[in-house]
Amino acid sequence: MSATPAASASAVAPRHDLSSASSTHLTRARLVSVLTALTILLIASALIAVSFGSAHISLVRAFTDSASPDHAIFYGARLPRVLMGIAVGAVLAAVGAALQALVRNPLAEGGILGISGGGALGAIIALVMFARLGGGEATVPLCAFGAALLSTVAVYRLALVDGQLEPFTLLLVGVIFNAFWGAAIMLVNSVVNFYYAHSILFWLMGSLEAPTYREVEIVAGLGLVGFAVLMYHARDLNLLSLGDESAAELGVDVDALRRLIFVATSVMIGAAVSVSGIISFVGLIVPHMLRLAFGADHRLLLPASLIGGAAFMVFADLVARVAIAPAEIPVGAITALCGGPFFIFMLRREAKRPFSL
């Protein structure tokens, strides 16, 4: 009933049916189809991974003859190894996606920001100290979590300049933290006895060697708790892309959200690091690929990273196991060999045109 011609024109203008164009925004149907496809990919990669290894085994015999060596290799080595790959990959990729949203930087990642390094130092100190004094099995992941949280908060605080988070300053602070934690770990390595030296090397390289079912349970359990927190705030993470101020004006308690995500991601990284050491770049490569393919909405990106990260890690670990069999490459070396060039490519892209990918 407006008198202005512009208003009446817009009132009779044909409505574009946006609901049919699902590529322009996230719909429940798209969420379900993408996650289903990724789950199929994960199952396929897990099946391939349990079928191959340095020893040739028959899956049929493994399932039917519990006295056979095939059975022992399958349940004792292959299965826990693949399950651990699933748990660690899922955790690292989901954490990467959440941290990127929080700092509005697609190059952020637990390994790159030095958070995994802090967690590893915490785990090592716990291992060395409490193995002598005695402590529960929770001590190592707990110390890894504490140290990861400390690293997260420190890196974030130190990268803030006049209340602004400058993207490249953040990455540089991460680089320095990595170097610092690496040096601290080497220091611990040189003062403890030889018995621990292998474990410490293992943490520095990042490996899924010889996990127990109990370790899988710990990573999966803590990972899922942390992931539930991230998922509950998926929409808030979308709003953070508009900037802290705009997010607050849309109803997000930004400071509380940041604290919560810091704790959740530190729990997840602490759990992953305490069993597998520093595996970098998974949290960078996986969310980036998925964002490119399926869009930036975190309600899809977070669960997609969880499943996609699991599949990626299972594949990377398969390569680590079979490439130079019977010897093994630490899986952290595989991910870094892929991730290094990938990071440089993205860094140059971001420097030229931010968020052009």
Add this chain to the structure above:
Amino acid sequence: MSAASIETTTPTVPAMRAHAIHAGYPGVPVLHGVSLQVLSGEMLAIVGPNGAGKSTLLKVLNGSMIPTGGTVELFGKSIVSIPRRDLARTIASVGQENAVAFRFTVLEIVLMGRAPHLGAFHFESPHDLEIASSALDRFGLLHLAGRHIQELSGGERKRVFLARALAQQPRVALLDEPTAFLDLKHVAEILARFRELCVDAAMAVVATMHDLNAAALYADRVLLLKDGATVAYGTPAEVLTADHLQRVYETDVYVGRNPSTGALMILPAAIAAPTRNFAD
């Protein structure tokens, strides 16, 4: 609780009222006792030179900055007593900085305006989509709905953010320089769209502006600030006088009437300074 808990129906209660606002940053006071009120269906323009405190005043009005003195009321309720999400359902703000991290589409950005109305696990309903598409339509952006925000021009991006604010279905819109860096056509269009919203949706609009002629054309009331204090506050004809403007902008100003429309017209006059020879 819900938006309904903020009483928005009584016409005598101003949509927004600020009384004797003092505010600033640590060690840097910016505002010195500024008061204003805006009714539903009214547009208030805040004008003044750079550094007058216009953006700071908007931050106080939208609740993101706590004033060191004075009170802000939204429909008669103190703004500090209103929960963040209720506030987001009542006030929509559009700042000057509109950078977006990650490749969201235009429609996704506008749908973010629905967030204060939705639960954590709710997907946008067809109703939300309809609100977003009509907001896009109002700013002539429907054809860009599927484009990534980074691919748009500065002017298009600005309109996307205004559309996002509209999708919030606010009772009050607080706009910081909504027409900065836009061409003549889009300045007129955007302000006309907000005028429509004042009339059709009884929205109260508060906008900071540099363009005095735009303020004169579209605003019901004008607040003229200098150095964080009110110089004049009232209708455009009362506020935008040669005397006031010369005092505030420290340059000669000509205020007349557009001979074809009768609208207020403000031009730099530069009586005292050397100019071109106009004798020819």
